[in-house]
Amino acid sequence: MILQSKHETGAGRDESALANRLDSIFTTALRERRIVGAVAVVASHGKVIYRRAHGWAERETQRPMHEDTLFRLASVTKPIVTLAVLRLAADGKLQLDDHVSRWLPDFTPRLPDGSQPPLTLHQLLTHTAGLSYGLLEGPGSEYDLLGISDGIDRVDFSLEENLRRVAGASLVFAPGSAWRYSLALDVLGAVIERVTGAPLADAIAQLVTGPLGMHDTGFVSDEPTRFAVPYADGAPEPVKMTENVSVPLPEGHGVAVRFAPSRAFEPTAYPSGGAGMYGSADDVLRVLEAVRDGKSFLPDALRAAMYVDHTPPGTETRGPGWGFGYGAAVLNDPVLAGSPQSAGTLQWGGVYGHSWFIDATRGLTVLLLTNTAYEGMSGALTLEVRDAVYGD
Template sequence: MSNLESRLDAVIDEAINDDRIVGTVVMVMKGGGIAYQRAAGFADREAGRRMTADTIFRLASVTKPLVAATALAMIERGILGLDRNITEWLPGFEPRLLDGYTPEITIRHLLTHTAGFGYPTPEPDDPYVEEGIPAGLEDLGMSMEENIKRIETVPLFFAPGTGWRYGVSLDILGEIVGRAHGATLGEAVAHYVTGPLDMTDTAFSVTDPSRLAAAYADGKTGPVLMNDLHTVEAGPGKGMMFSPSRIFRPDSFQSGGAGMAGTASDFMRFLEAIRTGGGAILEAETVDAALSNQVGEMREDDEPGAGFGYLSAIVTHPERTGIPYSAGTARWGGVYGHNWFMDRAAGISAFDFTNTAVEGCMGEFPKDITRAVYG
């Protein structure tokens, strides 16, 4: 047994034995080869179904880099443009600032979360909650057309390009991608990203429910099985509503920020394609830009030591993160219980997919996994 294997096995076994996560698939590639792969725990605890390498997970925000890469591929072909006004594809969509001014919003602003949009939060009088704007996780049976109308009514948090705030930008971008492609968002992602990379199990729907991991949430005495419209606390003033059945609801819009499902091996194909310069989906120059910090110090208060590129967060000052990343490492996660990073300088692509929110994404488990990868 290698040192890497023993370190990762210990982290996984401890998390499962301590009842912090129900199940996980962890994968690590170094220099293009598989350094570690393990499925552990249960995909469905109540049914006694074990986790396997081909278990399908609800991806939540792991969806975002796939949709962003689709947009970048369309930018390369001149179908979209980084600095083109989004009203080219969303005529009449004109969100305003608090003073009533309507600023220009570009594709670049959407990719980098600098457009001024947000997400619904449990904070008092949250405008997204008041207008019934979803985060792409709830099952509201809402069309994207209706969602766009609601988003437009909420004032932007800041003028585009002057701040950073995580939010519904990728849902808006997903609608643009679908319209520009002349089809659904799912068909566009399949055409530009998942199809060329042979990611056959990654889509906005699940055709084989028997392979889908059940969804669990942190509980006082261990993970609890989620029901629909399940609220999960994710820290002071932070909470999210989940509807696990949404993945089976064709009447809910295809969320570019949170709506896909897929397997670990599929996502590793994507990470490795990006790590090695774009593979069959993007040009190397595009990848270099996507993996460069595009937002300066705007995210320092949100995540010390990290900026944001076109696909994910980008580590700018590793010493501020508490983890031995290389500068330029790309990283993000998914609130259903996932965390990933790609360190091009070290030749590493790695992630944990779990079925436990939010421990698998924001708890100690992903931090311990990452530290174990680096040794």
């Protein structure tokens, strides 16, 4: 699944027009100091038609962004770990309707009434298990009081200890009855370790990154000079992140993400299956293309299940018209969502400043990696890039 850039072979007028639109968008975003740097890639039916770096990997030293710059992926980790779970299902090593307690006997969280309903791997994949994130629960919540890590900060305990704390917090709803973005993929990381008998980093390499030729992706790197320095939204310009800094989410309500940029270089940091990986744009594109058209990577039925909305009726994940499949939100109603994307489009991102979507109906895969939170995840830039791809 090697993707070739049409810019190397002579782009047609459509590709040139797309490049002009996208270049203009990034020029404006940089001039307005909404982002520090970015790498954007657009592929059409597996052929790269736009792949360019913009701005700075490190503003203070004027180190330019490059196409192969490495990024802390945050929740772009999730589709990688999702593919690993689905590979294990395809190989008959686990079943998606397995109870989590089959693999993690001590992970049996309770509802507020004290009952202990079973959780399934399917519910973890779809964030319908009743778990949550500390960043969503806020100060004074059980997640806060138990010291639960969201997998982005630096802590001095293991994955097993973090899951023990998660299991000690009450489920926020009965499994299968609602949707809440959560630490479910961290739990699945522990399941992967139990099923394979290997540390998560080794299992992911065997199941996903190795087979897909992703040589620039992992959990802990020894190449810090290749990384984009992370920044947080600020005025008059983004602010360089410090260690374990809390950055309020745009939605407000006193909720913030606690970032620890050094985590990507710390061998003792536990591997977070929901937020702990790093990688390059080319490597992430390989993952997204495996989701879009990876016939040799996943059986058709499992790949098709990624595009099915598995949430209860009435759920809104990214707003009206959006449900959730495996690994990402799925667009049910483009009109309701006010989007030019096709029904069935998958989309998600990451809090370090990333966004991606797959419009399989039109053969489009679009990836935006930035070093600016949260503009690159949920700011105006994401909509500008989306609309430019569709010709608006």
